[in-house]
Amino acid sequence: MKTSYLYSNSSAKAYDKPMQQAANDNVIDRKTDEALMCAYAEGHAAAFDQLYKRHKDALYRYMFRQLGNEALVAEQFQEVWGKVIAKRDSYQAHKNQAKFKTWLYKIAHHQVVDCYRAQGRYREWQKVQVVDEPALETFQYDEPDKHHSRTQMVARVKSLIAALPPPQRDAFLLKEEAGLSLQEIADNTGVDRETVKSRLRYAVNKLRTDLNKESLEA
């Protein structure tokens, strides 16, 4: 009786394997980033796949907007994930201290800064333009009649972001791509909350002013 129960149990397991896999995938899908990272640190490679899938595009965009060069971005992007892989045990040890996303973008931010430093462009991080912008009309980007075209506007946004000073661009991208709060950006970049707030304000003002200028000219 006992043997047949065991047999039937194992055969049921064999039949249910694809279903169990699907269930596992669902469980993984629903898991938080932190739980996935801990699972990966414990040896579950599938957890990393999910984690990577969730963050790869936003992180790649963040790095691409900061560095510009595709080959360089690919190299630095791989470095960042390499560090995530290498530091999985230390993340597990401090799992209650930081959100995975904050931790990931902190690594990425340092990687970007190091890259600037290696290129001899670190001064760009220190030299922050602080210009009080005059109050302008509110920019309405989604009014195609007032603008040449959506494509042109998008190209303009792109060039304006590229023209921002790196610390302001960094704060803006961390907010837009990673969705980090002011405090999280401050923690990541090693400055206080007010500085981040100010950087963001200047970045937004700059974008808005230039886009408005363009729309007025048009």
Place this chain on the structure above:
Amino acid sequence: MKDEELQTSKAYQALNQEEPISSPPELDAAILAQAHKAVQAKPQALDKTARSHLTLRWGAPIASAALVVLSVTVFILMPELEQQQALESYKQDFEAAGVSPELLLDDIAMQSEPVMSAPVLAKQERVKASAEKRIKKAKVIQPAAPRLGSFSIQQDSLQSASGAASADFDAMASKPIREMEEKLVESIEEVALLSPEQWSKDILDLIEKGDWLNADNQYLAFAKHYPEHDFNKEYAKLKQRHAAGSE
């Protein structure tokens, strides 16, 4: 400000929609492969970590202990060994020169007593005292040190022995032994001042001063040591002249 932020956000999102940027598939594959490989190789990595922890934990104490042992060997044991070797060689040199390392002070006392004149006696006393000091010092420095040798020995043999010893000491003896050897040579030079010429001169000085009593004493000691010396005849003539003069 929030409205403005929202608008710039929208503009940025529009940019991302218009120009979607994504990591290249081959890069994704490489990173995922790296991640899988790292997890598979974890036991090995743990071993390495454990090993490195062990090294970190015990490396410093073991290195410190080794340093202490090495320091003790080099700075404490090595000089002692060198000193012992030097003393052995010193002893051998004396023995090779036919010099007995015993009875130095007894000989000095026996040879220098009542017949000496005051200056010679004082000088001899000084030599004796300094020799005693040196021997005591040598005993304090190295209890196993041999006696310095007898003053009854012939000056030449002593000098040759000390010369041979100094040659070796230059190469290998430690500092206290070298100092001792130098002082021994000095004392030998002091004894060498009591040469027949010097001694006879001292006696003649005493005669000039009219101190015939001390001159006679000195001469008796001189004659005992140098029975064949010409000064014996000269002193006899002087003595005859003095006797004739006093008569």
